[in-house]
Amino acid sequence: MAKTAKAQASFESALAQLEDIIQAMEGGDLPLDTALTSYKQGIELIKFCQGKLADAEQQLRVLENDELKPLDLTDGQ
Template identity: 80%
Template sequence: MAKASKAPASFETALAQLEDIIQAMESGDMPLETALGSYKQGIELIKFCQTKLADAEQQLKILENNELKPLELSNGQ
């Protein structure tokens, strides 16, 4: 299941791959060596997702004049 280290196309792709790894590892049917490779790949995916989220947060700060404001949802929209 472990693949070569290639950056995912998007945050959503990385998240889906991470969910697949978790499901496969939770099944308990994975050989140890494969599990270790999958764990390593999962760590790389987590780092990728954390970077994407930090980038998005930085963009929001810039858009909001360096102030991260709480999201206000209005009813009816």
């Protein structure tokens, strides 16, 4: 059985596992019980990833003295 979100070592591995679950579920060939288990695992992975992103954002706020500014992607145009 696949690892749970709590056992994930990194954001990247959790995201890759979530992508695998999505791909399998989109295939439509999973039995109902397996689909429900995968859905629950996906929810756990989403919560884990959201937590990791929130932690990263908090670290950026600390590093930027709570002056986090929106990213300007216009390349100076």
